[in-house]
Amino acid sequence: MGEAPLLNLLPAKTLILLDRGFYHFQFLQQLNLQDVHFITRLKAKASIKYLKIFSYDHLVKDRLIQLGTVRRGAPVLTLRLIEIKVGQTSYSYITSVLDPQILPPYVVADLYRRRWRIEEAFYSVKRLLGLSYLWTGSINGVKLQVWATWLFYAVLVDLGDAVADELSLPFDRISLEMIFRGLYHFSVAYDKGKADDLIKYFTAPENQDLGVVKSLRKPVSRLDLSPFPAPS
16 A cells, blocks of 8 residues: 555544555655654664653663754654664664653554564465465456455454453464364364353363463563653
C-alpha cells in the first residue's frame, strides 16, 4: 500500500507502526498534521538535535529531539528518540507521541516488536491454511479462496483469544497451529458425545497434551510500564 492511500484510511488519534520503507519526512509530517501518531525505526546517519532528556541510562535513553534539516525543503520534525539496549544489541525508535506518560519507552519497543505479527499471519495462512497453493486459475475463484482463508484465519484468532482468556494467559502463549490441528480431535470427541464446547475442550486439563499452550523457552520478564525508568 502506498503512502497516499494509507493517509486516507487513518482516522485521527490512531497509533501506527511503520517499517523504514515509510521513512519520508513529508509523509511523517502529514501524519502529524492529521493527528495520527507513529512508531518507526531510526535510520542511520540521521540529523538529530537533542532538546530534552526524559530518561538516560546505559539500557534506555529517551529524549526529545528535532530530526532532519531544512535542506531540499524537508521539514524538521519534533519527535522522541528511544534507544533500548538488549544484551549487546541497541535498538533505536522514533515516535510522534512526545509524552512518556502516555507512551513509556519500553512500551514503544514492545509495540514495535509486535509489528512482526503481520509476517507471522502471512506465514500461518500460507503454510497452515494452504494459501500458498491456488485451487483455480479464475480470478473469481482466487478471490473466493483468499477471502475464505482469511475469514477462517480471523475465526481461528478469535478462538485462540477466547482460549487465552479462559486460561488467563496472554494471547502470545497460545499456538494457533495446535488449535487448528486440535479441531480434528474435537470433532471426533463431539461425534462420540464426549465434548460439545470448543473452548472448554481446549482448556480442559486432560487435553493439555494437544499443545495449544506454548511452552516457555525462557522466563518472561514483566514489561516495564514506567514513563521514566530508574537507572539500572
